[in-house]
Amino acid sequence: MSSHQTEVLSTAERVNRSLKRRYAAERRFRFYGLASILVALVFLVILLGSIFFTAIPAFQKSYIGLNVTFDAETLGIENIEASNAFLTADYDAVIKAALRQRFPDVSSRSEKRTLYSTISVGGTYQLADMLQAQPELLNTTQFVWLTADDEIDGYFKGKIDISAPESERRIKDNQIAWLESLKANGEVKKGFNWTFLTAGDSREPELAGIRSALTGSFLTLLITLLLSFPLGVAAAIYLEEFAPKNRWTDLIEVNINNLAAVPSIVFGLLGLAVFINFFGLPRSAPIVGGLVLTLMTLPTVIIASRASIQSVPPSIREAALGVGASAMQTVLHHVLPLALPGMLTGTIIGMARALGETAPLLMIGMVAFIVETPQGIFDPSTALPVQIYLWTDSPERAFSELTAAAIIVLLLFLVSMNLLAVLLRRKFERRW
Amino acid sequence: MQKSVSIEQPVMDNMQPAKSIMVQSSKDTDFEFTGTVGNIAAANPRMVTRNVDVFYGEKQAIFDVSLDIGTNEVIAMIGPSGCGKSTFIRCLNRMNDTIESCKVSGEIRLDDKSIYRKKQDVVQLRARVGMVFQKPNPFPKSVYDNVAYGVRIHGLASNKMELEEIVVSSLRRAGLWDEVKDRLDAPGTSLSGGQQQRLCIARTIAVNPEVILMDEPCSALDPIATARIEELIDELRENYTIAIVTHSMQQAARVSQRTAYFHLGYLVEVGETSQVFTNPAHKLTEDYITGRFG
Incomplete structure (x- = not known):
């Protein structure tokens, strides 16, 4: 009797029986698709996230404030009328003098050399531009924000592990003392790294741009x-x-x-x-x-x-x-x-x-x-x-x-x- | 070429039963072409075709067709699918030129000059012999620009006023003016199917051709839109010569003065419409119009 009934309802029942399997297959397929999209998304997020988080510090840059004296003698300017007087002047010497003045205790030659490396070589261009724009600044003292060297910049951004032994660090203990004193006096600031957008390539990371x-x-x-x-x-x-x-x-x-x-x-x-x-x-x-x-x-x-x-x-x-x-x-x-x-x-x-x-x-x-x-x-x-x-x-x-x-x-x-x-x-x- | 073969093959397979019936019926009547039955000549011919053969590559689609198309008459081409009636009508304005494998031989004259002669410019020919296609194919431009396009490219209007007059009168003659006068800027593709086909007719008559070819113009339309187009064809006959391909025998009977029956690429019978439908001279024609096959 029952076999007879299955005969009668065979089409509907057969369809019903296969439905479960068919819907399961559909659900499985949807799950595979969703899973592959999720995996792709995760990788995209990881990729973009890692690039983004690595990149954030590059858009910021540290500046060190110094009282720079545009002393004509230190600059080596003899004739102000000369057309290239401000171009060929020795701005490096002015920066060095300013640094020595800020840290009078530094005396040994090697220490001085370390101190001088605090400021980027770009600082000289900064001063040159300044003086060319305003010649009346000659023989005055100005408070100037100068670009910090990339290692120093890295220190302020927390990229240097100070718990490591001194010999394995790029930044030594004496430098850390100077930098902390600058920081405590508010002579360090961070600003948007315009150089990155306005400059060309450079060997110095703090001066390099795209x-x-x-x-x-x-x-x-x-x-x-x-x-x-x-x-x-x-x-x-x-x-x-x-x-x-x-x-x-x-x-x-x-x-x-x-x-x-x-x-x-x-x-x-x-x-x-x-x-x-x-x-x-x-x-x-x-x-x-x-x-x-x-x-x-x-x-x-x-x-x-x-x-x-x-x-x-x-x-x-x-x-x-x-x-x-x-x-x-x-x-x-x-x-x-x-x-x-x-x-x-x-x-x-x-x-x-x-x-x-x-x-x-x-x-x-x-x-x-x-x-x-x-x-x-x-x-x-x-x-x-x-x-x-x-x-x-x-x-x-x-x-x-x-x-x-x-x-x-x-x-x-x-x-x-x-x-x-x-x-x-x-x-x-x-x-x- | 290979492409077209691969497309045709399954279609042929699908049509196997119909085809076998067709072959049978032609066997029944011992179909062996012995010449067109009826009078191929028209009283006042506008287009004259003599011994036209058309080949698609190796395959011959039209065999030795001779037919006159009279001035201010509507001539209907009927016949089963694949009988060559569309191929024939497309020879009349050289639309077949666009198909590379297509070769046409024989003579086709418009006002006593061969349209396949070397000097015949195909652009000029198509301006004189316009065409309305099976599927409404308005340009994806405004209603106004659709009608104005042909006039503009042929430089038929000397200024904007004149152009506008031509557009309005063409839309009027196509019986579309009242429906679109408030939305001439709307895209032509936004109209209904029947309106689109009338727009295509307006576009064709705007160029003021001498002959209008219509390739199954109502096959994609509902009966009401079809009736409007048929009315329109009747009105257009006063000024134009019209050759229409149709699958509907009622339509052929309603709109045409002469009817030509094609079979397997041959022109089997041609004559006055009333005579062809009431008293066909050829067995095949009779079988077709009585619905034995097709």
Whole structure:
């Protein structure tokens, strides 16, 4: 009897029986998906968190206040009228005198040398700028905040473990005594590290900044964008809309797809051989960097543009051709506007990749130590990722913080570029 | 080419039963093309086609079709799926040029000049022979710009006033004016399906073509929208020559003066619509219009 009933209800019951299993499978699958997203998120948080926390100290900088006497004799200024009088003056001597005056007990030569290293070499430039701006300060005494040396800065930021034996510390006991006395007298302050944003590279971490690298990256990317977007879009339009389908276009297509997967350093070698050695363009210049990154970005732009042209419904082309638009008008009036958002997305993806690229830039000499901010596309410059690479190579402790800070700037650059892409896409999409 | 084959294959598979019936029926009647039945000539021909063959690569889609399209007449092309009626109509304004593997031979004349001659400019041809497609395909622009587009690219209006007049009169003739006069700036794609198709018709007549080709213009529309379009076709006949492809035999009977029946790429029968539908001369035509297959 019961077997008979299962026969009658077989479909419904069978479905019911399988339902439990099916829903369990669905729940399991959802759990896997959620778990993988959580794992990814955790790693992202760890990555960003570690970069962020390493970078925070780099945005702050210690200053030491000193009563500096701009004594003409100590400065070695004989003729104030001389045009370079303030440029060639010996500011180092003034700082040393101020330090000696602040710590009169320091007498031995080695102790004096240690004392002098408290102030960064940048202090002399600070004083020079000051005196040049206000010549009337000559032969007066001024209270000046001078940049502290990176080791001293590290001490104030708590980076030095003072419980370690003195011989294993970069900061000795006598220095600690001086610094604590400065601190107690309110002659130490911390301020925002503007140098990081306004200066070029330097061997001294407290004087190093990303301005030249940022400018270099900006100029390089500008050239990449100006070349790869029009070239890529034109190539994509030709291949999609005009090129006859034959063996040659197939060959070109395969090669473009392959180029997208070529390691970037190969493009660097090509750039070195062609642009620098053959065409004689300057080394380590944004123009060459931009050209090399254009070669690297073009396949990405072309592939993305072709995909977005293909996604334009053929009925739109038929409609335009049907009212008598020429092939060119069909493309310019209808296909291109509809494909533009996708093209922009592809271009930004390519640009983002170009922004983070280091290897090809190493090959064309953009790895140089550049202090000056490049003024044009032919000036020597470096790029942000290369600057990061250079800093990680430096022995000074404070450079690791600068590296993290530069990575944050690079990420901000990327985020703002992507944001711009999203805004542009919205703007163009709204019209349709 | 490979792509199209791979797409066609499963479709053919799906249609196996229908196809076998079709083949059977043609076997029943011993279908062997012996020439078009009926009078292919029109009294006052605007377009003349003679011995037209169309190939898609190796495959022949149209066999030796000769047909006149008379001035100010509506000629309907009917026939089962894949019989070549759309292919034929697309030859009349060279829309097939866009398909690379497509080769057309034979003679197609518009006002006694071959449209496939070397000197014929295809842009000029399409301005003279307009087309309305199966699926409404307005541009993703405003209603106004949709209608104005053809006028603008051909430079048919000398100033803004004139352009506006053309747009308004085209929308009026397409029977759309009252529905869209308050929202000419709205995107054409925001209209309903039937309105979109009438917008496409307005866009076509704005260029003032001599011939309008319609490729199943009502197949995506509901009966009320279809009725409006049919009315419109009847009105347009006064000024234009219209060739319409349709799957609906009632529609062919309602709107056309002449009807051409296509079968497997052959033009089987052509004649006055009333005569074709009441007294078909060919067995295949009779089978089709009585619903035996198709």
